[in-house]
Structures are given as structure tokens and as C-alpha cells.
Amino acid sequence: MNPFIKKEIRLLLPAFLIGCGLALTNGVLGQLGGQNLTQFAGPRAVIPYLLCPVIAIMIALDSFGAEVASGTFASLLAQPVPRQKIWETKTSVLAISLLIMGIIYCAAIFFRQAMLGAPHVFADWLNVLCPVILFILVVYSGALWTVLLLRQAAAAFWFTVLVPGVIIVVFAGFFDGQDDELIEGMLVIALGLYSLAGFFLARWLFMRAQDLQWSGGTIAMPELRGLPAWISRLTAWRVTHPRAALWRKEFQLQQSQLIMAFVLALLHLGVIATLKWGHFERNSSMEFVLQTFWMLWLVLPFMVGCAAVAEERKFGTHESQLCLPVKRRTQFAIKLSVVLSLSLLLGVAMPLLFEGGRILPNAHSAFLDAYRTQLRETPAALIAQSFFFKCYAALNSYSPLLLFMGIAAGIGLLSFFISTLTRNTLQALAPATAYSVFLGFCVFTAGRESWSYHPLWRGDLIYIISVPVMSLTLLSLAYRNFRQATPDWKIWLWNLLALAASLVVIATMTTAVYHRVWEKLTPFEPPHGLARLTLSNPASISEQYNSDIFVRLPDGKTWTDYWSRNSPASLLAFVLGNFKVTGGTGTYLPGSDWKTVKRAPWWELVGIKNDGTLWVSEKPWPRRVLGRNGFQDAENAMLHLVQFGDETNWSSLQPLYSCVLLIKTDGTLWRWGSPDFDVNHKPWPGLRTFTPERLGLGSNWAGFLGSYFLRKTDGIVWADEDVNAGETNSETELRIGGGWIFRPMTSPAPGKFRSTAAVGWNLQAAILHDGAFCIWAIQETYPGNRHEGLSYWKWAEIDLPIGHETNWLAVATSHESWNAVTLKDDGTLWSWDFGYNLHSGWASNNDDIERAIQKTVPVRLGTHSDWIAIASGNGYVLSLATDGSLWYWPMEEPSNYYHYSDDQPFEPLLDISRKPQLLGNVFSVVSSNR
Numbered sequence: 001m002n003p004f005i006k007k008e009i010r011l012l013l014p015a016f017l018i019g020c021g022l023a024l025t026n027g028v029l030g031q032l033g034g035q036n037l038t039q040f041a042g043p044r045a046v047i048p049y050l051l052c053p054v055i056a057i058m059i060a061l062d063s064f065g066a067e068v069a070s071g072t073f074a075s076l077l078a079q080p081v082p083r084q085k086i087w088e089t090k091t092s093v094l095a096i097s098l099l100i101m102g103i104i105y106c107a108a109i110f111f112r113q114a115m116l117g118a119p120h121v122f123a124d125w126l127n128v129l130c131p132v133i134l135f136i137l138v139v140y141s142g143a144l145w146t147v148l149l150l151r152q153a154a155a156a157f158w159f160t161v162l163v164p165g166v167i168i169v170v171f172a173g174f175f176d177g178q179d180d181e182l183i184e185g186m187l188v189i190a191l192g193l194y195s196l197a198g199f200f201l202a203r204w205l206f207m208r209a210q211d212l213q214w215s216g217g218t219i220a221m222p223e224l225r226g227l228p229a230w231i232s233r234l235t236a237w238r239v240t241h242p243r244a245a246l247w248r249k250e251f252q253l254q255q256s257q258l259i260m261a262f263v264l265a266l267l268h269l270g271v272i273a274t275l276k277w278g279h280f281e282r283n284s285s286m287e288f289v290l291q292t293f294w295m296l297w298l299v300l301p302f303m304v305g306c307a308a309v310a311e312e313r314k315f316g317t318h319e320s321q322l323c324l325p326v327k328r329r330t331q332f333a334i335k336l337s338v339v340l341s342l343s344l345l346l347g348v349a350m351p352l353l354f355e356g357g358r359i360l361p362n363a364h365s366a367f368l369d370a371y372r373t374q375l376r377e378t379p380a381a382l383i384a385q386s387f388f389f390k391c392y393a394a395l396n397s398y399s400p401l402l403l404f405m406g407i408a409a410g411i412g413l414l415s416f417f418i419s420t421l422t423r424n425t426l427q428a429l430a431p432a433t434a435y436s437v438f439l440g441f442c443v444f445t446a447g448r449e450s451w452s453y454h455p456l457w458r459g460d461l462i463y464i465i466s467v468p469v470m471s472l473t474l475l476s477l478a479y480r481n482f483r484q485a486t487p488d489w490k491i492w493l494w495n496l497l498a499l500a501a502s503l504v505v506i507a508t509m510t511t512a513v514y515h516r517v518w519e520k521l522t523p524f525e526p527p528h529g530l531a532r533l534t535l536s537n538p539a540s541i542s543e544q545y546n547s548d549i550f551v552r553l554p555d556g557k558t559w560t561d562y563w564s565r566n567s568p569a570s571l572l573a574f575v576l577g578n579f580k581v582t583g584g585t586g587t588y589l590p591g592s593d594w595k596t597v598k599r600a601p602w603w604e605l606v607g608i609k610n611d612g613t614l615w616v617s618e619k620p621w622p623r624r625v626l627g628r629n630g631f632q633d634a635e636n637a638m639l640h641l642v643q644f645g646d647e648t649n650w651s652s653l654q655p656l657y658s659c660v661l662l663i664k665t666d667g668t669l670w671r672w673g674s675p676d677f678d679v680n681h682k683p684w685p686g687l688r689t690f691t692p693e694r695l696g697l698g699s700n701w702a703g704f705l706g707s708y709f710l711r712k713t714d715g716i717v718w719a720d721e722d723v724n725a726g727e728t729n730s731e732t733e734l735r736i737g738g739g740w741i742f743r744p745m746t747s748p749a750p751g752k753f754r755s756t757a758a759v760g761w762n763l764q765a766a767i768l769h770d771g772a773f774c775i776w777a778i779q780e781t782y783p784g785n786r787h788e789g790l791s792y793w794k795w796a797e798i799d800l801p802i803g804h805e806t807n808w809l810a811v812a813t814s815h816e817s818w819n820a821v822t823l824k825d826d827g828t829l830w831s832w833d834f835g836y837n838l839h840s841g842w843a844s845n846n847d848d849i850e851r852a853i854q855k856t857v858p859v860r861l862g863t864h865s866d867w868i869a870i871a872s873g874n875g876y877v878l879s880l881a882t883d884g885s886l887w888y889w890p891m892e893e894p895s896n897y898y899h900y901s902d903d904q905p906f907e908p909l910l911d912i913s914r915k916p917q918l919l920g921n922v923f924s925v926v927s928s929n930r
Helices: 003-029 043-070 073-077 083-115 125-150 153-174 180-207 227-232 235-240 243-253 255-277 285-291 293-315 318-322 328-359 365-375 379-383 385-419 425-446 461-482 489-514 517-521 571-575 627-638 847-854
Strands: 548-552 558-566 580-583 594-599 605-609 614-617 641-644 650-656 659-664 669-673 693-695 701-704 709-712 717-720 734-737 740-744 753-759 763-768 773-782 792-801 808-813 819-824 829-833 859-861 867-872 876-881 885-890 917-921
Touching: 003 043, 003 083, 003 425, 043 073, 043 083, 043 125, 043 153, 043 293, 043 425, 083 125, 083 180, 125 153, 125 180, 153 180, 153 255, 153 285, 153 293, 153 425, 243 255, 243 293, 243 328, 255 285, 255 293, 255 328, 285 293, 293 318, 293 328, 293 385, 293 425, 318 328, 328 385, 328 461, 385 425, 385 461, 461 489, 548 594, 558 594, 558 917, 594 650, 605 650, 650 701, 659 701, 659 734, 669 734, 717 792, 753 819, 763 808, 792 847, 808 876, 819 867, 819 876
Parallel strands: 753 808, 808 867
Antiparallel strands: 548 558, 558 580, 594 605, 605 614, 614 641, 650 659, 659 669, 669 693, 701 709, 709 717, 717 740, 734 740, 753 763, 763 773, 773 792, 808 819, 819 829, 829 859, 867 876, 876 885, 885 917
């Protein structure tokens, strides 16, 4: 390959690779699903719609701009090669580079549309290719003639952007009211002619180029008449305040950016006028260009930051500045302050000044409404914790503004950091863009929960830690680089290693803090008391999906209590996720011969005694319960059970929505209550007002396996299945009502169950009569049915043993998580984590997942070995120790654990504590009523 061509490829390669990478992101972020880009859409819109065009302009500027910035342009002209050959080589390599980037950009759009299943993906390919090709032509010619005319990268960049912008605004206003296709056609012709004229102008300038730049001189801020004389009179003040000269020098260094900001403001006024008085077809290309024009203001923080130090190195004044009798940290602080203030002024204040209503609509109305609402409440309510939550929710309305400011300030800081590593502005632009995109990607993905089932962290903790750590890292590295007269590859390597180390530190700190690593240094469980219960004659815990606990002691007494996860007393405790589980006083139900007691629909209690009698709460739960005292009174009323009927042949029961299923000793199945009762329009009258009704003709029902399974004496299990899973057949289905239909499963169950529990959404685990642990049922989904091809689900028997031990006594799960806890005959608890393998669902014919499940290794839960009973809960597991203490083990994920509302709109920063919490002791009863 020709050495001259190799040199051109090396010249464009860094920016070209960055541009291709950004163009590929358009396949992920380019089509925002109809998101309105006239409002601030965050980092997702910045990358494909702002940074991709910016990096394309940088590639075009690099062809001659890099020569000018590096001081090699004169040497290029002195080469023993015809200028025509130099021109052809440079323009050809540049054209090919921009064309490849454009092809990747368009291909990414088509790929995303195809992945989303959009119809006629390539039908409107001209609507995608034409704007991209036109943009490439405009940038290609504009960058060539502006660099060769101005010989300044920053000024050439803005002329490349603003001149076509002026043409668009003029044509949009001139052809106002015309057909949109006519406007677009005329605009294509105008920009095409501009590109052609710019290309020939650039060729004419290059063929007549001299060592010196354009005779117009350097673009500088105009001096006001009399201003130099007035400044000279401030000499004494400057002696007293020498930093004023440094401030003035920094603003003078940025004067080209301020001039371009003024030009951009004038053009923006023209855009606003065109949008206001013009008439454009909705969602047309012209309207899109004009409405997203404000995003050009975000380029100014890049330019300001990149010019802060690199431009002084280009002019050769950086070493002289380091020799001034001023502390280097003072000079550094002044430079940084100017960059950040100009980034916020030009990148945030200016677009908000012109289009604040469209970018951030109703930014503070939510806060004002919340404030007025608080003024109407009592003084005590103003002091309450809810006030702080509502204030936080109101401040959440400012999140777009805060994000906007954070992006502008972050771009300025990152560009300033890159500027300390480079020798000119143009050299700093491409790395600054690439590093901004990299950090933006980290920010965008850091808080996402869907990347892994077991995330290292959740919520906003990563941002609270990463922002100060990364800011301090960038500032310290920038100050170290600022003190170097000329950066070399060693400084670049040191900075890359330091940045990589900071990312590792951020990830490590966030993971450790989120998972409460300090709890590893404290005892996991407090000591238990003297044993009063044994495994040979154990107590049992009723499985409940709500906050009720029923513990049946060996002598037939039943201890009951309720518990709740209470919010802490302080806002700080809530932010840190320090929830506590508290219970009532605990009490025994009257009598000592209870066989089972459960919470029935609508908070009534229903139970069966050993003599076969059926009992229920005397009064139904009141429709409205106000205050803590009202809640306790209603709970106490529920404890007063009375006998229902005079039959003594009831065997077992299972609550099911608005009814209770009952089995008699003769094997008949009965329904008590109404599953179709509409409690939204009339109060619940209580179970005592209903008469049990027999279901089916069978008389061989043996019992219940949770809420979804019925078991017969012959071993056949009937499971609740989709109402559309098959045709109606009275012999193979049992209709309970309310959409509940039970059908027999494919084969008999694998023997008697000691204990069963639901694992996740679609699995059933069990401890068999021989002590083995297995998964015995799976809920499978089948495509298509008689109702327009909709899928349906049904239960199927499987035989999947877990582990090889046969000394398990019971299994319990947290229902909504993919964890199971088993109790061994030695009194120890063991946790089985199937989450990663089952999170995305499981088909029974998936051998790989079956093998992975079977290889799951249990982990010892806790340190004690005196447990005698366990029970499942909704996100937790309960365990009973031999001393009568009842413990709560959290098992679910924080996103399920915390219930959000308008008063608490954020997720706590830390994971829930995995330490067990004491709920109470069945032998510590204060009174007979709660």
C-alpha cells in the first residue's frame, strides 16, 4: 500500500473506529419506540442523535484539521508530490471512511426494526438512506472548506454545523405553507448545491494554500471602544487581586466558543420563529430537525472542555503558565471553574432559555402541588415522616433538569480531563466523545436489574458511590496531567490504569455496602433458650400467605399471632432499608383440642377440632377499620370462634378465595361460601350465612396439598388448571366456581408426602414419605386452544429427585422466589437456591435445566440445630425452635419486599438484612386476647 495512503488511514483511524462504534449503538438506542425527542430524553437520545453526527464531523475535520493542529500542514505542502495527488488521496480516504460509517448507521437501524418485528423493514429505505447520505455530503464538503479557510478546528467545526443550519432555516421559512415533499425536495437540491460548491471551494483553497493561514486572522472577541483604557486603570486592583488576570485569560481562551454560542443563539431564534409561524406536516423530517435543534447546545461543553488545556499546549503557552508565581492548584481550580460554569451556562441555561417549556414541561408544578397539599394538613402531619416522602416525590419532578445538568457538567469535566492529555483541541474531541459514551453506557446499565438474576446491587446506590469516586479520580488525574508540560504514552497508560482501578473500586464498594458486608462480622443468630419441644412430638406451623401465624402444640393448643413489616421511625432508616418485623402479643385460641385453624376469606378464622366439629369466627370482619385500636378490636373479635352446625365428621379444610373447601371423614368434598361473591358492591356477610354444598359425586378425597391441589385416596392428584385447557367433561374436571377448575393429573403421585411447597410460579417441591427431596409437579404452557389460539397451562407430574439424602422432614418456600428451605432430622435448616436456573421458566423436556437443578447444593441456613418445624410464606420462611421461639427468614428480592407508593417512590439503598428476626415465643403469652 502507498505510504501516503497508510498515513491518511492512521490519521483518521482513531476517530473512525469511535464513529463506527457509536453508529452500532443506533441499533439499540436509535429507535426509541416513539419517544418524544422534543423533550429531554436522557443519554439514550444523546448518543445516536447527537454524538454520532458530531463524531462524523470530527472525522471530516481530521483530514486537514489534524495537519493544521499538529503543525504539519506546511510540511505536507512541501512534499515532492503533486498537490492534485495529495488532494485526491485525502478526499478519497475521507469519503470512504464517512461512507462506511453511514452504512453501519443505516444497517443498525434496519437491524433493530427487523428484531422488533416491524413490517416492511426495507420498504422505506429511502427515508433512511437519503438523510444520511445528504448529511455525509454536507459534512464532507463543509469540513474541507472551513478547515482550509479558517485553519482553526473549533471555528471550522461550528461553521460546518451552522452554515447548513442557516440554509435549512431559510428554506423552511421561505417555502412555508408549501407541500412538505416540495420543501424537502428543494432543501435536498440546496444542500446538494452547497456541498458541490463547498467541495470545489476547498479544492481551490488547497491548490493555492500557503504556509500562513487565512489573512482574516484569528477569530477573537471584539474589543469595545475605551475598554483597554478602562482595564489599564485597574492595574492597582489587579496587583491586589492577581487571580483576576487568570480569570480573564481563561475567558479569553474560550472566546471562540462564546462567539459561536452567540451565532448559535441567533440561529436558534430563527428556528423558533420558523416553528412558530411555519406550517409543517406532523412528524415530518423538517419538523424533526427543527425540534431537535436544541441538542446542538450540548456540543458546547465538549468544545469548552477540550480547549481548556490542549489549546494552550498548541499555542506553546502552557509551560510558561506553569512558571507563573501562582500556585498550580489555583490555576487548575480557575480553569476547572470556568469549564464547569460555561458548560452549565451554554449546555443547560441557553437551551432552557429558548425552549424550556418543551424540553422540561411542568418542571416544578408537581412540587408546588405537593407543597399546597401539605399546607392543608394538620401541623402534626407536617412533622410526620410522610412529609419527607412527599417532598422527595415532588423533587423527583426535577429529575429531568438534574439529569440535564449532570450530563452537561459531566461532559465538561470529561472533556477537560481529556484536554489535559492532548496537545490540541481537535486531538481531544474524539477521545472525549468516546470516553463520554463509555461512562454513559456504564451509567445507563449500572442501575438495571435485568442483566442478572443475582445482581451485585440495585437502585441508586451505585450512583451515590460512583459519582463522587469517579469525580475525585478524574480531578486528581487531571491535576496530575495539568502539571505535565508534554503528555506522553506513559501518562496515558497511567490514566487508563487509574480509571480501570476506580471502576473496580466502585463496583467492589457498591457490592459490599449493598449486601451489608459488616453483618458478616457480627453473630448471625442470637442464642436460643432451653428446649421445651422435641422432634419426636413436634409442633406444627400452618402455612399462610398473609401475616397470620398458627402454631399447633403437641397438646392440641393453638397459638396465634399476626406480624407486620413496619416502616422505621426515621427517613434515614427507610433509605437504608432497615425494616423490622414486629408481631402482636400472641395468644392461645380457646380450647386445647384443635386439629387445624386457618385464616378464611375476608379475615375470618375457621378451624376443625379433633372431635370433627367445624368452627368459625362469630362475626365477620368489619368493612371499615380505622386506626390501630379499631384493627386490634377487629382482630380480637375474629378470635371468638363458635361451632357451625352439629356435624362431627369434618376432616380437613383449605381456604380458597371467597370460599373454604372441606373434606369429611367419608371422603366427600364440600364448598363453604361463594367464590363468585362480589365484595366490591356489598359487604361480606360472613361464612356463617352460607351452607356447605357438596362438590361432585366422589367419596374418596383424602386431603389438600396447598391451595392448588386435591389428593384422592388412590394417589391421584387433582390440580387447578386453566379454564380453557380442554373441553368440558364432568368426569374429568371439578368446577369450584370463580374460575377454579381442578382436573386429574397424568399419573399418581409418587407416594405419600410429608410436606409440599410451591417453588416460584410453576413448580411444586415435596418431601416424600421416605425422606427424599424432589420436584413432583410442573406447570406447563401449551400454545393454542379453542379461544383464538391463546396459550393455556396445566399441571403435569414429574419425578425429579434433588440430592441423595433421605433424612428430610419438611420443605418450605417463599412462593415468589426460587428458593426452598428444608428441615433435616438433626434439626438443621438448609437453603436451596434454584433462582438462576428457573428464573426464565422451565419446560419439562429441558434436560440441561433438569441436570442443573439436580446439581444444586444446599447451604446451611443459620447456626442452630434445634429447629422442629418450618412453614412457607409470601417472600419469607418461618421456623420454630425447640424453646418455642418463632423466627422470620427473609427470602425474596428487595423489589418484591418493598411496596412503593406516591409517599415512598424510591427503593432503599441497601439489600434487606438476611439475618433472622424473632417474631415471638409461643410460651410467652401475656394475655388471652390480642
